[in-house]
Amino acid sequence: MKKLTELKKVVSNPYAYVRKYKKQSGKKVVGYFCSYAPEELIWAAGALPLRMFGTSENIHLADTHLQSYCCSLVRGILEEALANRLDFLDGVVFPHTCDSFQRLSDIWRLNITGQFHIDVVLPVKLDTPSAKRYLYDVLEKFRKDLGDALGVKITDKMLAKSIKTYNKIRRLIATLYELRSKNPQILSGADFHAIIKAAMIMDRDYFLEALSEIVGQLKKAKPAKATGGAKRLVISGSVCSHPDIYDIIENSGGVVVGDDLCTGYRYFEGIMDEKKPPLKAITKRYLDRIICPAKHFQLKERGENLIRTVKKSKADGVVFLLLKFCDPHAFDYPYIKEMLEAKKIPCLLLDMEAELPPVGQLQTRFETFVQIL
Amino acid sequence: MKKSISDFLKMVLIFLAGKFKKFTMRFKKSKTMKDYMMVYYSDAKSARLTGRKVAWITSGGPVEPLIAMNVIPIYPENHGAMIGASKMGGSLCEKAEAMGYSADLCSYARSDISCATINGGPIGGLPKPDMLVCCNNICGTVLKWYEVQARYFNVPLFILDTPFCHTEYTNEAAKYVRAQFDEYIVFLEKVCKKKFDFERxxxxxxxxxxxxxxxxxxxxxxxxxxxxxxxxxxxxxxxxxxxxxxxxxxxxxxxxxxxxxxxxxxxxxxxxxxxxxxxxxxxxxxxxxxxxxxxxxxxxxxxxxxxxxxxxxxxxxxxxxxxxxxxxxxxxxxxxxxxxxxxxxxxxxxxxxxxxxxxxxxxxxxxxxxxxxxxxxxxxxxxxxxxxxxxxxxxxxxxxxxxxxxxxxxxxxxxxxxxxxxxxxx
The missing domain is CATH 3.40.50.11900 (Rossmann fold)
Structure with missing residues (x-):
């Protein structure tokens, strides 16, 4: 799997990839911060959308702007910018999500110079007629603002092309999820994680090509001998930038067969209607996709979705990865846990910082959990 | 019922007198803050008897349409302040943590969420809501907090979504917020089962x-x-x-x-x-x-x-x-x-x-x-x-x-x- 090796190399050092890519292609690079960033428009405009993951190492510059009770994701991203490690960015796009990212946008605008800065102030509720209209209006405004910043007019034709690319990627990823759900052994969790991450970093056309090849090969591959008795788990949380966690789960007798993650299914889910006017199709996708807890859609949507995911992937249990100081997820955890318990679906809560707890400790917790399943 | 109201009023009185002795003594001849708050909370607590509706609303929310509809607005944040002033925040927050809410969440939200389940706190809990009105102009926390309470009390929730104004109040946002005021009025008419009074x-x-x-x-x-x-x-x-x-x-x-x-x-x-x-x-x-x-x-x-x-x-x-x-x-x-x-x-x-x-x-x-x-x-x-x-x-x-x-x-x-x-x- 040459392509997989290549993807893994990119993921291990995304900035090196982006710098080289920028030089070779002459394309502009636009940083974005969450899976609600309408990156289909960025790609349509001829720029590379790059998801910001931040760093967990040696955070000190961010301390002069953000107090200790800010989540490590937001702090880690700001650290990268203040340390001048993101100087290749031509611009940034802040979609509205939580209170912390909202203020990160302000702090960024006041302290990081030499790039354009666009706030896409999305609606917070997604289930009313006025919110739907507003989302469309905001995306229309974003199309204009982004076009102005990049010096291009983003036409419907360009959008339609981008939609096609994203649809193809999303269909293939859905296939990948299915393949792994049926035969978890065909691809290790860490490799799977790398593919997902590469989707948010690489040239999307090239990524699509690589992904087609990988999925094609996996389809043909004979499933490795099933390691009998591995317990099937769904993980739920915000951003998961810990490929190790998949390995640790696998070493503990479990296997990840589905997720509700910002860097996972929430990012890929939802095919856009290629027959609709393009911006309407994009709007509809962001209205209908699985919500993140910073958004409002009915009162139990996230719990119901997680139960659906568990059933669909025939999972034995759920692991919550809660990032410390992430308010939206922490508010939802008790009711979702209650809903799972009512359905007799066991779950495990892992409080996380940017850095994982020691491997030994984690493994013991997973092993204990897997044993009760 | 009568007894519980009088007990409740007694608690409000004790709370106000205890916390704000210094201030209540200032206006001897006219109505004091204590008088106003007593009437306010007794109206709210007896709403069931007088047939008035109670709405819980965020501090930055549009209260005027509620008053125009003769609905009694209740402010859980104001309650949070009373809980804090009575130094009961720590124990109520602890109770919320036992319910699974992280200790890093907003302490108003934590104390209100746990208080609702035990009618605790300085005034024995808030009068139960008939509806919830949440405006996210102060934070995203109120959205999550009100979702929790909407599930708990099983009452309708109205969200007034005010797009954040990083550098401007856009035309798009203006149109959206204005449209929501119309939706708010429709919501109130539905919950109160009467026409909205624009003159009022x-x-x-x-x-x-x-x-x-x-x-x-x-x-x-x-x-x-x-x-x-x-x-x-x-x-x-x-x-x-x-x-x-x-x-x-x-x-x-x-x-x-x-x-x-x-x-x-x-x-x-x-x-x-x-x-x-x-x-x-x-x-x-x-x-x-x-x-x-x-x-x-x-x-x-x-x-x-x-x-x-x-x-x-x-x-x-x-x-x-x-x-x-x-x-x-x-x-x-x-x-x-x-x-x-x-x-x-x-x-x-x-x-x-x-x-x-x-x-x-x-x-x-x-x-x-x-x-x-x-x-x-x-x-x-x-x-x-x-x-x-x-x-x-x-x-x-x-x-x-x-x-x-x-x-x-x-x-x-x-x-x-x-x-x-x-x-x-x-």
Missing amino acids: LKEVGHLSHQGQLLWQAVLDTATNKPSPMSAFDAFYHLALIVTLRGTQDVIDYYTQLVAYMKNRIARGIGAVPNEKYRLLWDNIPIWHRTRWLSEKFAAHNACLVADTYTTAWCGALKYIDENRFLDSAAEAHARIYLNIGIDEMAKMVLEMIDKYDVDGFVLHSNRSCKPYSFGQLDIQRIVEKERGIPCLMLEADMTDERSFSESQISTRIDAFMEIIKERKNK
Whole structure:
């Protein structure tokens, strides 16, 4: 799997990839911060959308702007910018999500110079007629603002092309999820994680090509001998930038067969209607996709979705990865846990910082959990 | 039922008398804050008997349409402040943590969520809601908090979504917020099962506007030297503009309060007997330590003359136009202090520094309030650069008294005051 090796190399050092890519292609690079960033428009405009993951190492510059009770994701991203490690960015796009990212946008605008800065102030509720209209209006405004910043007019034709690319990627990823759900052994969790991450970093056309090849090969591959008795788990949380966690789960007798993650299914889910006017199709996708807890859609949507995911992937249990100081997820955890318990679906809560707890400790917790399943 | 109401009133009375003895003694002849709050809470607690509906609403939410519909508004945040002032926050938060809510979540939300399940707290819990009205112009936390309560009480929830104004209030946002006011009215008609009274809304809108102007007039008296009132007085008197905005009571009370403050000015009486230093406060009060902090600063002859928190209830006055109440209310709700970028917040802080002629800036870095606290370090830098006054950041929590280190904060205030004194006496 040459392509997989290549993807893994990119993921291990995304900035090196982006710098080289920028030089070779002459394309502009636009940083974005969450899976609600309408990156289909960025790609349509001829720029590379790059998801910001931040760093967990040696955070000190961010301390002069953000107090200790800010989540490590937001702090880690700001650290990268203040340390001048993101100087290749031509611009940034802040979609509205939580209170912390909202203020990160302000702090960024006041302290990081030499790039354009666009706030896409999305609606917070997604289930009313006025919110739907507003989302469309905001995306229309974003199309204009982004076009102005990049010096291009983003036409419907360009959008339609981008939609096609994203649809193809999303269909293939859905296939990948299915393949792994049926035969978890065909691809290790860490490799799977790398593919997902590469989707948010690489040239999307090239990524699509690589992904087609990988999925094609996996389809043909004979499933490795099933390691009998591995317990099937769904993980739920915000951003998961810990490929190790998949390995640790696998070493503990479990296997990840589905997720509700910002860097996972929430990012890929939802095919856009290629027959609709393009911006309407994009709007509809962001209205209908699985919500993140910073958004409002009915009162139990996230719990119901997680139960659906568990059933669909025939999972034995759920692991919550809660990032410390992430308010939206922490508010939802008790009711979702209650809903799972009512359905007799066991779950495990892992409080996380940017850095994982020691491997030994984690493994013991997973092993204990897997044993009760 | 009758007994539970009288028990409840007794608790409200005991709470108000105990916490605010100093203030309730001030107006012997006319109605006091205690009187108003007693009537307010007894109306709310007996709503079931009188057939009135109760709505829980966020502090920055549009209350005027509720008043126009004869609905009783209840403010869980105001309740959170009472819980904090009674030093009951820690134990209620602990209970919420046992229910699975992280200890890092907002302490108003944590204490309200647990309080609802046990009817605990200083006044034995809040009257149950018939509906919930949540405006996210103050934070994203209220959205999650109100979702929790909507599931718990199984009542309808209306969300007024006010897009954040980083650098501007866009046409798109204006259209969206205005449309939601229409949806809000439809929501109220449905829950209350009666037609909305637009004529009544006009009157309420007028009273609300007048109330906010009067609240501004109260706060303005602090420009006098010595200031007749401190931010700690403002934290107390604020209760009415929050809970009864849009009623005649607010007008009566603040008219009387302005006269009282002017009288103090005429007689040269200051809130701090020997006012030498004037300070500005940022963020929600540390409710469980207001008296301690007030005395601590007073011992240094320092008066906290103004604050960004109580100013928020008249901060959007420039957008209000009584004649186009709903249109202007949309803008006023979207552009309040916490729903704007930190550069614009810093600008307002600088204006307050000049207006109240302060010598120092005290920032409460509030673990419970991320949108209020993140960005404070940048605001502090802007203030230091633009005005060169000393700034002090105190780490605490508005309601959860477990996050308060008295000795550390005491030492830091002493050191800060030394710098202020040195600078001023140069």
